[in-house]
Amino acid sequence: MSLLETVPISCPYCGEGIELVVDCSVPEQSYVEDCFVCCRPITIHATADPSGEVSVQARHENE
Numbered sequence: 001m002s003l004l005e006t007v008p009i010s011c012p013y014c015g016e017g018i019e020l021v022v023d024c025s026v027p028e029q030s031y032v033e034d035c036f037v038c039c040r041p042i043t044i045h046a047t048a049d050p051s052g053e054v055s056v057q058a059r060h061e062n063e
Contacts, residue, residue, distance in 0.1 A: 005048070009058045014038040020056060024048040032061060 005022050016037040023029070030045045041061040048054050 005054045007046075007054055007056045009044075009056055011035040011038060011040070012042060012058055012060050013040045020044065020046075022046045022048065022054050022056065024052075024054060 003023065003025050005024055007020050007022050009018050009020055010016065011018055013035060014037055016035065018036060020033070026048070028045075028047045030043065032041050033044055034041055043059045043061055043063065045057045045059075046054065
């Protein structure tokens with residue numbers, strides 16, 4: 001497993017595909033990132049387990 005993994009997601013607002021870079025040295029993290037297309041805030045929740053599996057959830061800011 002690399003310390004940085006690229007994960008594809010879809011913007012929960014406009015549906016556009018976005019690639020996020022996840023820092024796998026942090027097992028669990030949440031942050032807000034703006035969509036590169038519609039500029040709306042996306043709440044990102046990412047988890048990385050020791051086996052190398054990365055999981056990302058993208059939600060509306062107020063969900």
